Amino acid sequence: MRIHRWPWLIPVASSAAILAGAVLTTAVPAPDVTYLVLDAVVGLTFPLVGVLIVTRRPRNPLGWLFCLSGAGLAMQALAGGYAVYGEAHGWPATGFAAWVMNWVFFTGFGPLFLVPTLLPDGRPPSPRWRWPIGALVLAIAVLQVMLMFRDRIWVWGSEEPSPFGFVPTDVAAAFFEAVIIAMSVAGVVALAIRVRSADDRRQLLPVLAAAVAVAVAVIVDTVPPDGLPLLGAWLHVLTLPLLPAATAVAIFRYRLFDIEVLIRRTVVYVAVTCLLLGAYLATVATFDTLLRRDAGVLEPLLGTAVVAVAFAPVRDAVQRAVARLLFGNRGEPAAALSRLGQRLEVSADPTRLLDGAAETVAHTLRLPSVAVLAADGTPVSVVGGVPEHGVRLPLLSGGHREGELRAAPRSPGEALSRLDLAVLDDLAPHLAVALTAVRLAREVQSSREHLVIAREEERRRLRRDLHDGLGPGLAAICVRLDLIRFTAPPDLHEQLGEVRQLTHDLVVDIRRIVDDLRPPALDELGLGGALEDLVLDMAPDLDGAPAVAVRLPMPLPVLPAAVEVAAYRISQEALANALRHADASNVEIMVRAEPGRLFLEIRDDGRGLPAPVVEGVGSGSIRERAAELGGLLRRTSSPGKGTIVEAVLPL
Numbered sequence: 196m197r198i199h200r201w202p203w204l205i206p207v208a209s210s211a212a213i214l215a216g217a218v219l220t221t222a223v224p225a226p227d228v229t230y231l232v233l234d235a236v237v238g239l240t241f242p243l244v245g246v247l248i249v250t251r252r253p254r255n256p257l258g259w260l261f262c263l264s265g266a267g268l269a270m271q272a273l274a275g276g277y278a279v280y281g282e283a284h285g286w287p288a289t290g291f292a293a294w295v296m297n298w299v300f301f302t303g304f305g306p307l308f309l310v311p312t313l314l315p316d317g318r319p320p321s322p323r324w325r326w327p328i329g330a331l332v333l334a335i336a337v338l339q340v341m342l343m344f345r346d347r348i349w350v351w352g353s354e355e356p357s358p359f360g361f362v363p364t365d366v367a368a369a370f371f372e373a374v375i376i377a378m379s380v381a382g383v384v385a386l387a388i389r390v391r392s393a394d395d396r397r398q399l400l401p402v403l404a405a406a407v408a409v410a411v412a413v414i415v416d417t418v419p420p421d422g423l424p425l426l427g428a429w430l431h432v433l434t435l436p437l438l439p440a441a442t443a444v445a446i447f448r449y450r451l452f453d454i455e456v457l458i459r460r461t462v463v464y465v466a467v468t469c470l471l472l473g474a475y476l477a478t479v480a481t482f483d484t485l486l487r488r489d490a491g492v493l494e495p496l497l498g499t500a501v502v503a504v505a506f507a508p509v510r511d512a513v514q515r516a517v518a519r520l521l522f523g524n525r526g527e528p529a530a531a532l533s534r535l536g537q538r539l540e541v542s543a544d545p546t547r548l549l550d551g552a553a554e555t556v557a558h559t560l561r562l563p564s565v566a567v568l569a570a571d572g573t574p575v576s577v578v579g580g581v582p583e584h585g586v587r588l589p590l591l592s593g594g595h596r597e598g599e600l601r602a603a604p605r606s607p608g609e610a611l612s613r614l615d616l617a618v619l620d621d622l623a624p625h626l627a628v629a630l631t632a633v634r635l636a637r638e639v640q641s642s643r644e645h646l647v648i649a650r651e652e653e654r655r656r657l658r659r660d661l662h663d664g665l666g667p668g669l670a671a672i673c674v675r676l677d678l679i680r681f682t683a684p685p686d687l688h689e690q691l692g693e694v695r696q697l698t699h700d701l702v703v704d705i706r707r708i709v710d711d712l713r714p715p716a717l718d719e720l721g722l723g724g725a726l727e728d729l730v731l732d733m734a735p736d737l738d739g740a741p742a743v744a745v746r747l748p749m750p751l752p753v754l755p756a757a758v759e760v761a762a763y764r765i766s767q768e769a770l771a772n773a774l775r776h777a778d779a780s781n782v783e784i785m786v787r788a789e790p791g792r793l794f795l796e797i798r799d800d801g802r803g804l805p806a807p808v809v810e811g812v813g814s815g816s817i818r819e820r821a822a823e824l825g826g827l828l829r830r831t832s833s834p835g836k837g838t839i840v841e842a843v844l845p846l
Contacts (some may be wrong), residue, residue: 202249205262206242209269213238216269219276220351223283227352229428234272234300236436241265241307244439255317260306261439267303271296278350293350294359298342305335308375310438311382311406315399320388327381334374341367372417379410401441408434549576549629556602556622560615564603567626570596575633579603586611588619590627597630640825644845647823651757654712661705661712669702717759723747725759726766726784733770741774741799743782751788758844761824762786762795765817769797769840772814777801777838788846795842804832817842 213235220231245261252258274296281289312319312328319328345367346360386403412434416427549567553576557565564579567590574581575598582603590598600623604611611619676695680688716725723745730743754762766784773782779801787794814830817840821828826844 200250202246202258202262205266206239206246209238209242209265212269212273216272216274216276219280220272223280227425229425229432231272231275231351233428233432233435234268234275236432237303237307238265238269238272240436240439241303242269244442257310257313257315257317260310260313261442264303264307264310267306268300270302271300274299275351290358293348294357296350297345297348297357298339301335301339301342305339305374305378307435307438308378308382308409309335311402311409312378312385314386314389314402314442320385324385331374331378331381334377338367338370338374341370375413376417379406379413382406383410402438405434405437405441408437549626549633552576552626552629553578556600556619556626560602560618562602562604566601567630568599568601569630569634570598575630586616586619588623590623590630592624592627592631595631597627597634600626643823644825648755648757651713651755651760655718655756658712658715658718661708665705669698669705673698673702713756713760714763717763721751722754722759722762722786723751725763726786729763729767729770730784733767733774741779741782743770744784746783746785748785748787751786754788754793755846757824758793758846761820761826761844762793762842764820765795765828765840765842766797768814768817773797773799773801773838777803779837791846793844793846795844797840798837800837803834803836804830804838 217231217235220228241261242265245258245263245265248255248258249262250258274292277286278289278293278296280286281292309328309331312324312331319325341362344357344360345362345364346357347354347364348357348360383403383406386399386406390399390403409431412427412430415430419425419427553565553567556562557578562579564582565577566574566581567576568581569575582601585601585603588600588602589596590600600619602611602615602619673695676691676698680691680695683691714725716728719725720728726745730745733743770782770784773779777799779799782797782799785794785796785798818828821842821844824844826842828840828842830838830840832838
């Protein structure tokens with residue numbers, strides 16, 4: 196795409212006009228320079244953002260509106276400065292300059308309020324908005340003519356009759372207020388509609404907030420509080436720059452127009468210009484107050500000296516601040532490593548050690564997307580999506596490839612610098628070690644889950660074999676011994692009785708072992724029936740006892756043995772706690788199966804958990820049962836509103 200350079204003349208000319216107007220105005224006494232400050236902040240900020248959009252998106256009218264807005268108010272500053280300084284020094288055409296000052300500002304101030312209605316693509320939010328926007332444009336044109344021919348001329352706080360005017364100032368002022376309020380409200384409504392339907396709302400939320408602030412300032416300026424007639428003007432000074440600033444935030448952070456590279460090349464110098472211009476105006480005003488000169492040149496000279504002395508240190512400080520804003524900590528690898536180390540330290544779960552690693556790297560270097568991938572390509576930590584283009588660094592630990600670090604460039608076609616790559620190279624070994632820890636923790640967790648599942652399946656098989664095989668066999672031996680005893684000689688009765696008692700004791704031991712291996716109700720009734728049987732044993736239906744219900748929204752599928760036992764034991768412990776400590780009237784156990792997961796919830800309406808919560812042996816055991824299957828357990832409580840124990844077990 197061919198990028199034209201000539202539009203850069205607009206912000207340069209606007210800055211020159213503002214500087215000249217400020218110098219001329221502050222060189223002579225002026226009753227009120229509030230609107231000169233407003234001209235300065237708008238004239239410096241709006242053309243900058245506008246030209247950045249124009250050079251990359253020349254067909255988008257937003258860029259031209261931004262430029263026109265700043266240029267119009269810059270021309271007011273220049274015309275007003277020429278009028279007051281020229282009148283004091285006998286310059287020609289000062290009356291014409293004063294007349295121009297009274298209407299040229301609106302060539303920028305009016306289009307300024309159209310910007311929110313057309314963001315971000317330069318078109319109305321919908322075809323139905325064409326008529327309202329057309330009406331606003333017509334109102335701007337009519338008001339422009341009214342301002343050109345109103346009967347009074349205003350120059351920095353002083354008024355005099357206009358030689359060209361015939362429109363009453365009161366009428367023009369009332370129409371001005373109505374048009375500005377209508378445009379500001381329309382801008383807020385249009386942006387709100389766009390935000391609701393936007394794919395990425397973050398792009399327009401800063402601009403919407405700025406438009407709301409501008410609308411508030413307009414209303415306050417229209418109906419100022421008693422004793423504060425200039426409050427609205429100063430609110431304009433504070434809020435109007437928010438519009439280009441919010442647009443810049445959308446460009447910086449959310450790639451609104453894809454012009455980050457152009458912005459970065461000018462932010463430093465524009466910031467320096469604004470700061471030094473402010474320093475110049477403050478210096479001139481201060482010395483003017485102290486020295487009480489009427490029309491001298493000492494104050495501008497002193498202001499110029501201050502600006503000259505401060506230029507180099509201010510530029511360096513701003514450059515460092517902007518570099519940190521745009522490029523993060525790429526010049527401070529130690530700070531990047533410290534931030535990553537702090538993020539890794541706060542992770543309590545080893546398997547989730549890298550959850551915030553990609554976000555930390557992206558924030559450190561101000562990158563749009565970063566991803567940490569495992570060796571098999573599985574995303575472990577991602578922010579902004581997995582980059583398809585950009586830098587790919589292998590993550591090596593102990594000579595083994597643990598995965599890959601991917602980082603996207605800040606904007607399309609822009610390669611990361613050597614400093615960026617150096618920081619990524621410094622971070623890569625630490626990410627590799629953390630990725631190794633995550634892999635090992637997940638392997639340990641997976642092995643643990645397989646062991647628990649195998650253990651419970653083996654217990655179920657042993658219980659079935661003992662219950663269906665050995666137990667009945669021993670019982671049959673007891674019966675046969677009784678028959679033999681009745682037919683045996685009397686001298687063998689005592690010995691046969693001892694053998695029968697020994698066999699009976701073995702049967703009792705087998706039954707005890709069978710019951711200890713696994714709750715028998717699970718094999719006999721399934722999980723739902725076993726829970727109902729548990730409720731009958733632990734909370735019989737007696738007067739004064741809490742009502743306990745088991746609810747299954749849908750029939751449960753065949754569950755793994757380990758999941759059945761974990762759900763049963765968790766319910767058993769939670770129910771015991773509710774009956775023993777909660778002083779509840781109602782307790783509900785809900786079990787629901789979904790693809791790949793079993794949800795378990797035990798809810799009571801008792802007194803809730805004490806503060807602070809101290810986890811006992813029973814609570815710790817049920818949390819451990821959920822964790823050893825790779826599941827989760829959570830307890831929540833509110834004083835007087837009961838306790839909820841929730842468990843999610845993988846199937």
